[in-house]
Amino acid sequence: MKYNPQELEIKWQAYWEKSCLFKAIEDLSKEKYYLLEMFPYPSGKIHIGHVRNYTIGDVVARFKRMCGKNVLHPMGWDAFGMPAENAAIENNSHPAQWTYDNIEAMKTQLKRMGFSYDWERELATCDPEYYRWEQLIFLEMYQKGLAYKKKTFVNWCDKCQTVLANEQVEDGCCWRHPELEVTIKEMDSWFLKITEYADEILDYCEKLPGWPDRVLTMQRNWIGKSYGAIIRFPMVGSDEVIEVFTTRQDTVFGATFMCLAPEHPLVNQVIKGLPQEGEVLGFVERTLRMDSVTRTADFTAKEGVFTGRYCLNPVTEEEIPILVANFVLFDYGTGAIMAVPTHDQRDFEFAKKYGLQLRVVITPPDEDLNEETMSEAYVDEGVLVNSGPFNGQRNLAALDSIAEYLESLGKGHKTVNFRIRDWGISRQRYWGTPIPIIYCDKCGTVPVPEEDLPVVLPLDLHMRPNGGSPLPFEPAFFETICPKCKGEARRETDTMDTFVESSWYFDRYTCPGYDKGPLDPERVDYWMPVDQYIGGIEHAILHLLYSRFFTKVLRDFGHHKVSEPFTNLLTQGMVCKETEECPEHGFLYPYEVKDGKCILCGAGVITGNIVKMSKSKKNVVDPQELIDRYGADTVRMFCLFASPPDKDLEWNDQGVEGSYRFLNRVWRLVVTHIDKITRVTAYDGRETLSGQLRSLYRKTHETIKKVTDDIENRFHFNTAISAVMELVNEVNQVLNSKEQKDDIAWSVVREAVEATVVLLSPVVPHITEELWQILGHDNSLLKVSWPSYNENALQTEKRLIVLQVNGKVRNRIEVPVSYGTKEIEEEALADAKIQHFIGEKPVKKVIVVQNKLVNVVV
RNA sequence: GCGAGAGUGGCGGAACUGGUAGACGCGCUGGAUUUAGGAUCCAGUGGGAGAUCCCGUAGGGGUUCGAGUCCCCUCUCUCGCACCA
Numbered sequence: 033m034k035y036n037p038q039e040l041e042i043k044w045q046a047y048w049e050k051s052c053l054f055k056a057i058e059d060l061s062k063e064k065y066y067l068l069e070m071f072p073y074p075s076g077k078i079h080i081g082h083v084r085n086y087t088i089g090d091v092v093a094r095f096k097r098m099c100g101k102n103v104l105h106p107m108g109w110d111a112f113g114m115p116a117e118n119a120a121i122e123n124n125s126h127p128a129q130w131t132y133d134n135i136e137a138m139k140t141q142l143k144r145m146g147f148s149y150d151w152e153r154e155l156a157t158c159d160p161e162y163y164r165w166e167q168l169i170f171l172e173m174y175q176k177g178l179a180y181k182k183k184t185f186v187n188w189c190d191k192c193q194t195v196l197a198n199e200q201v202e203d204g205c206c207w208r209h210p211e212l213e214v215t216i217k218e219m220d221s222w223f224l225k226i227t228e229y230a231d232e233i234l235d236y237c238e239k240l241p242g243w244p245d246r247v248l249t250m251q252r253n254w255i256g257k258s259y260g261a262i263i264r265f266p267m268v269g270s271d272e273v274i275e276v277f278t279t280r281q282d283t284v285f286g287a288t289f290m291c292l293a294p295e296h297p298l299v300n301q302v303i304k305g306l307p308q309e310g311e312v313l314g315f316v317e318r319t320l321r322m323d324s325v326t327r328t329a330d331f332t333a334k335e336g337v338f339t340g341r342y343c344l345n346p347v348t349e350e351e352i353p354i355l356v357a358n359f360v361l362f363d364y365g366t367g368a369i370m371a372v373p374t375h376d377q378r379d380f381e382f383a384k385k386y387g388l389q390l391r392v393v394i395t396p397p398d399e400d401l402n403e404e405t406m407s408e409a410y411v412d413e414g415v416l417v418n419s420g421p422f423n424g425q426r427n428l429a430a431l432d433s434i435a436e437y438l439e440s441l442g443k444g445h446k447t448v449n450f451r452i453r454d455w456g457i458s459r460q461r462y463w464g465t466p467i468p469i470i471y472c473d474k475c476g477t478v479p480v481p482e483e484d485l486p487v488v489l490p491l492d493l494h495m496r497p498n499g500g501s502p503l504p505f506e507p508a509f510f511e512t513i514c515p516k517c518k519g520e521a522r523r524e525t526d527t528m529d530t531f532v533e534s535s536w537y538f539d540r541y542t543c544p545g546y547d548k549g550p551l552d553p554e555r556v557d558y559w560m561p562v563d564q565y566i567g568g569i570e571h572a573i574l575h576l577l578y579s580r581f582f583t584k585v586l587r588d589f590g591h592h593k594v595s596e597p598f599t600n601l602l603t604q605g606m607v608c609k610e611t612e613e614c615p616e617h618g619f620l621y622p623y624e625v626k627d628g629k630c631i632l633c634g635a636g637v638i639t640g641n642i643v644k645m646s647k648s649k650k651n652v653v654d655p656q657e658l659i660d661r662y663g664a665d666t667v668r669m670f671c672l673f674a675s676p677p678d679k680d681l682e683w684n685d686q687g688v689e690g691s692y693r694f695l696n697r698v699w700r701l702v703v704t705h706i707d708k709i710t711r712v713t714a715y716d717g718r719e720t721l722s723g724q725l726r727s728l729y730r731k732t733h734e735t736i737k738k739v740t741d742d743i744e745n746r747f748h749f750n751t752a753i754s755a756v757m758e759l760v761n762e763v764n765q766v767l768n769s770k771e772q773k774d775d776i777a778w779s780v781v782r783e784a785v786e787a788t789v790v791l792l793s794p795v796v797p798h799i800t801e802e803l804w805q806i807l808g809h810d811n812s813l814l815k816v817s818w819p820s821y822n823e824n825a826l827q828t829e830k831r832l833i834v835l836q837v838n839g840k841v842r843n844r845i846e847v848p849v850s851y852g853t854k855e856i857e858e859e860a861l862a863d864a865k866i867q868h869f870i871g872e873k874p875v876k877k878v879i880v881v882q883n884k885l886v887n888v889v890v
Numbered sequence: 891g892c893g894a895g896a897g898u899g900g901c902g903g904a905a906c907u908g909g910u911a912g913a914c915g916c917g918c919u920g921g922a923u924u925u926a927g928g929a930u931c932c933a934g935u936g937g938g939a940g941a942u943c944c945c946g947u948a949g950g951g952g953u954u955c956g957a958g959u960c961c962c963c964u965c966u967c968u969c970g971c972a973c974c975a
Contacts, residue, residue, distance in 0.1 A: 754914035839956040
C-alpha cells in the first residue's frame with residue numbers, strides 16, 4: 033500500500049465537511065476557545081505567508097479541540113481595498129466581480145489545505161450585511177463626538193485627481209505619473225478620536241501578558257505619552273500669543289528663537305505687510321509643495337526663514353526672532369517650537385546655519401560649556417545656569433517646579449501630550465464602506481438616519497480609467513434628500529479606510545447572521561475575547577491598535593462587555609526568499625532563471641538579499657504547485673518544521689522534500705508491520721520492561737510530554753516535530769534489531785506508533801486519519817482525546833553527570849538517581865580523568881548542581 | 891536620525907530558567923540493495939591537530955566556578971517610522 037496524499041486528503045476533507053466536525057456551537061457547559069488568524073485580503077491566490085499563518089492556527093485549533101475545548105475557528109475576507117480597483121481598471125471589469133471571483137478561488141485553496149474552519153461563519157467585509165453595522169457604529173461615534181471632521185494636509189496627484197498614500201509617492205512624484213510632482217493639498221477629512229482612548233489603551237498594555245513584549249513596546253512608543261508643558265510666548269507688537277509644547281521646560285531660559293510650522297495659522301498674520309512677506313510666502317509654498325515623504329526625509333536640509341517679527345521669551349522677557357521652519361510638524365504638539373540651540377541638536381544645527389543666538393542653561397558636572405566654541409548641543413543632565421531662580425538646581429529635578437513657576441506667572445501650564453494622532457478614515461476611493469453622512473446647504477452635516485442604513489455602495493457603475501473614485505461623478509449615488517429639511521442634499525462620497533472593517537470583524541464572527549444590531553450580546557459575550565490571535569508582525573501597530581480602540585468604543589456603547597479583543601497574540605515572522613535580478617529585465621520569477629541566466633536575454637542573473645516574498649520582487653513560491661506535487665500535509669509540515677513561527681522563514685525547496693520523506697517513513701512504519709501491530713493492544717504499563725523496550729516506552733512518554741509542552745506553551749512546532757522524528761527513529765531501531773519480538777514487544781511498538789499518529793494529527797491531519805483507520809480504529813482522530821504522559825514511564829535508574837574542571841567539560845559519568853550531592857561529589861573527585869586534570873593543584877572549590885554537573889575549581 | 895528585532899556548521903535550525911554547543915532535518919561522503927538511475931537501509935559529517943587535546947555561537951571587553959544565554963562597546967543585516975520638540 034503506497035502513500036497517496038492526493039487521494040486520501042480529498043477523501044478526508046470530504047468526510048470532515050460532511051460530518052460538520054468544525055461547526056462551533058455556543059455551549060455554556062463547555063470551556064470556549066476562540067482561535068483566530070488574521071483574515072486575508074482576497075488577492076486571487078493564497079501565498080506561502082497565508083499557508084504558514086493558517087497552518088499555525090489550524091494546529092492550535094485541532095490541538096485545543098482534542099484537549100476538550102469548545103473551539104471557534106472562523107475565516108472570512110478583508111474584501112474592500114485598492115487592489116480591486118486597480119485590477120478592475122486594468123482588466124476593464126468591476127471590483128466586486130474581481131473580489132468575489134478571488135474569494136471563490138482562495139476558498140477552494142484553503143479547503144484543499146484541510147484547515148478546520150467553521151465555514152458557516154464566513155463573512156466578507158464588502159457585503160452590505162457587514163458594512164451596514166459599521167455605518168451604524170460610525171453614526172454612534174459621530175453622535176458621541178468620537179467621529180469628527182477637520183482639515184488636513186494630504187499628498188495629491190492632479191492627474192489622478194486623488195489623494196496618494198506615502199507609499200504611492202516615489203521621489204516626490206506620483207507612482208502612476210512619474211513626470212508629475214505631488215502637491216500638498218488641504219482637505220476636509222473624517223477622523224476617529226483614538227486620542228480620547230490613548231490613555232486607556234496605554235494603561236491596558238500592562239494587562240496583556242499574553243502579547244509579545246516587542247509589540248507592546250512598539251505600541252507604547254507609538255502612543256508616545258509625554259509629560260511636558262505648554263508655554264505661551266507673547267508676540268511683540270500685537271496681542272497674539274504663540275503657544276508651544278515642550279518636554280524640556282527646564283531649558284526655557286535658553287530659548288533664543290521661535291519656529292512655526294509652515295502650515296501654522298499664525299504665519300499669515302505674522303508677516304502681513306512686512307518686507308519679508310514675499311520671501312516667507314515663497315518658502316511656505318515651496319515647503320507645502322513637497323510631499324510629506326521628501327519633507328521629512330533625513331537628507332532634506334533643515335531650512336527656515338525669518339518672518340521679521342519677534343516674540344518675548346516669557347521668563348527672560350527678551351525679544352526673540354520668529355522663524356518658519358520646514359522641520360516643525362503642524363500636527364504634533366501645537367505646531368510651534370521654542371528653540372534651545374544649546375541643548376537640542378536640531379536647534380543647534382539650525383542656529384549655526386542662520387547665525388542665531390545661543391545661551392547655555394545647563395552645565396555638565398565636569399566641564400564648562402561655551403556658546404562660542406561648543407560643536408554640538410549638550411543634551412545630557414546637568415546643573416541649571418542662567419536660569420534665574422533655578423540656578424544651581426539639577427535640570428531634571430527642576431522640571432516640575434519650572435512648570436509650576438510658569439503656571440504661577442500665567443505663562444504656561446503642565447500638560448500631557450500624545451504622539452499618536454487621531455485616525456483619519458476618509459478615503460477618496462470607490463471600493464470601500466460609504467461614510468453615512470449627508471451634506472445639506474441649509475442643515476449642514478446630517479447623519480443618515482439609522483433606518484436608512486445601509487448606504488449601499490452602487491455596483492452598476494464603471495471605474496474611471498485614470499483611477500480615482502467614480503462616486504463623485506455618479507449623481508444617482510450622491511444626489512439625495514436631506515433627512516431633516518427634505519430639501520436637495522449631497523451624500524458624502526468618501527469611503528472609509530479598510531482598517532475600520534478589520535477593527536471589529538472578530539466580534540462579528542461570533543454572530544455573523546445577526547440582524548438586530550452589530551452584535552448579538554449573548555453570543556459575543558460567550559466567545560469574546562479571542563483567546564489566541566495569530567498574524568503577521570507587520571500589523572504590530574496599526575491594525576492591532578485600531579482593534580483595541582474599537583473594542584473599547586464598542587464596550588462603552590454597550591455592544592459587548594470586553595475591554596481587550598485579543599488575550600494572546602502570536603506574531604509570525606515573514607516568509608523570505610532571495611531575489612533574482614536581470615540587469616536588463618529587472619526582477620525575475622524563479623522559472624525565468626535557468627542555470628543562473630535570464631531566459632529572456634541570457635544575461636547573468638544577480639542573486640539578491642533574502643527578503644520578504646512579494647509579487648513586486650517576484651521571489652515567490654506558489655503553494656498550489658507544492659500541494660499538487662506533495663499534498664497538503666507535506667506543505668503544512670514543512671511550514672512548521674522550517675523555523676519557529678515568530679521568526680522569519682527562509683524558503684528552501686529542498687526542505688519540502690525532507691518533510692515528504694518523513695511522512696512516507698511514518699506511513700511505511702505503520703503499513704509494513706500492520707499485521708503484527710494490530711494483533712496486540714497498545715502497551716498499558718503493567719508488564720515490567722527492560723532494555724530497548726523500556727527505553728522505547730520511556731521515549732514514547734517523553735515525546736508526549738515534549739510535544740504537548742511545545743504546542744501548548746511555546747508554539748514551537750519545529751521542535752515538536754523533531755521530537756516525533758526522534759520517536760520514529762527509535763521505533764525503527766527496535767524494529768530493525770535482531771532481538772526476537774514477543775507480544776509485549778509488539779504492544780510497546782503499538783503504543784509508540786499510535787502516539788506518533790495522534791501527536792502528529794494536528795500538524796498533518798489527513799495522513800494521520802488514514803493511518804488511524806488502518807490501525808483499526810473506527811472513530812475520527814478529531815474525537816480522540818489528546819494523550820497524557822505517564823510519570824512512571826519517565827523514571828530512570830541512572831543519571832548522567834557532566835564533570836568539569838575550571839568550567840571545562842572533562843568527563844561524563846552515570847550515577848544512580850538515588851545519589852545525593854555528597855555522593856556525586858565524591859564520585860566526581862574520584863574519577864580518574866578529573867584526578868588527571870586536578871594534578872598537583874589544590875582544589876579551591878567544588879560546585880555541584882544537583883542531577884546535572886560537578887565543577888571542580890583548582 | 892529615531893524605534894524594534896536578529897547574527898550559532900555547507901544550509902534551515904536546537905540548546906526553554908546561565909550548567910554537555912550543534913538535537914531534528916537538508917546537503918555532502920562512503921557502503922548495502924539495484925543492469926543503471928530513483929527510492930530505501932546502514933555508517934560518517936563544526937574546524938584543527940591527531941588518540942588525547944586545542945579552537946569554536948559576528949568582533950572586542952566585562953560579570954561568574956561556569957556565558958550562545960546576563961551587562962557594556964563595535965560591526966553587519968532585517969523590519970517599522972510621523973525630524974516626536
